[in-house]
Amino acid sequence: MQMRKLFSLVFAASVWLVSPSCTWAETYQVKMLNRNHTGPMPFEADYLKLKSGDKVQFLASNIGHNAASIVGMMPEGASPFKGKVNEEILVEFTKKGFYGIQCVPHYGMGMVMLVQVGDASLDELVIPDAVPDAAKKRFQKIIERAKAKK
Numbered sequence: 001m002q003m004r005k006l007f008s009l010v011f012a013a014s015v016w017l018v019s020p021s022c023t024w025a026e027t028y029q030v031k032m033l034n035r036n037h038t039g040p041m042p043f044e045a046d047y048l049k050l051k052s053g054d055k056v057q058f059l060a061s062n063i064g065h066n067a068a069s070i071v072g073m074m075p076e077g078a079s080p081f082k083g084k085v086n087e088e089i090l091v092e093f094t095k096k097g098f099y100g101i102q103c104v105p106h107y108g109m110g111m112v113m114l115v116q117v118g119d120a121s122l123d124e125l126v127i128p129d130a131v132p133d134a135a136k137k138r139f140q141k142i143i144e145r146a147k148a149k150k
C-alpha cells in the first residue's frame with residue numbers, strides 16, 4: 001500500500017515535469033521611443049525570440065507611437081493587430097514564425113521590430129517588397145545582429 005502510494009506520487013510528479021503546460025508563458029515589455037543608441041524611432045528591444053503563448057506588452061514610453069502588425073510579415077493564420085497611437089497594448093503570439101511589427105506614423109522612417117516565435121531559421125525570413133526602404137534597412141540590421149548572436 002505504501003509502495004503503491006509512493007509510486008503514484010512519483011508518477012504524478014513525472015507527468016507534471018514533462019507536461020508542456022508547466023512551461024509558463026512569459027510577458028516581455030517593449031518600449032516605443034523617439035530615440036535610443038540604435039538611432040531615431042526605435043522599438044526597444046527591436047528583436048525578440050518567443051515561445052508560443054508568450055506575450056509582448058508595447059509601452060507608450062514616448063508619445064506619438066503605436067504597434068501594429070505588417071501585412072505579409074506574419075505566419076499563416078496569425079491574427080493582425082493594431083494599437084492606437086499612445087496606447088499600451090498586450091499582444092499574445094501563438095503561431096510559430098516571424099512577425100514584422102511597425103509603428104504606423106513612423107513606418108516610412110524605419111520604425112519596425114521583429115518577433116520570432118519558435119526556432120525557424122532567420123534565413124527563411126522574407127521581407128515583402130512593399131516594406132519601405134528605411135524599414136527594410138532596419139530589418140536587415142536586426143537580422144544581422146540576431147545572426148551574430150548565435
Ligand SMILES: [Cu+2]
Binds near residue numbers: 041
Ligand atoms: Cu513611432
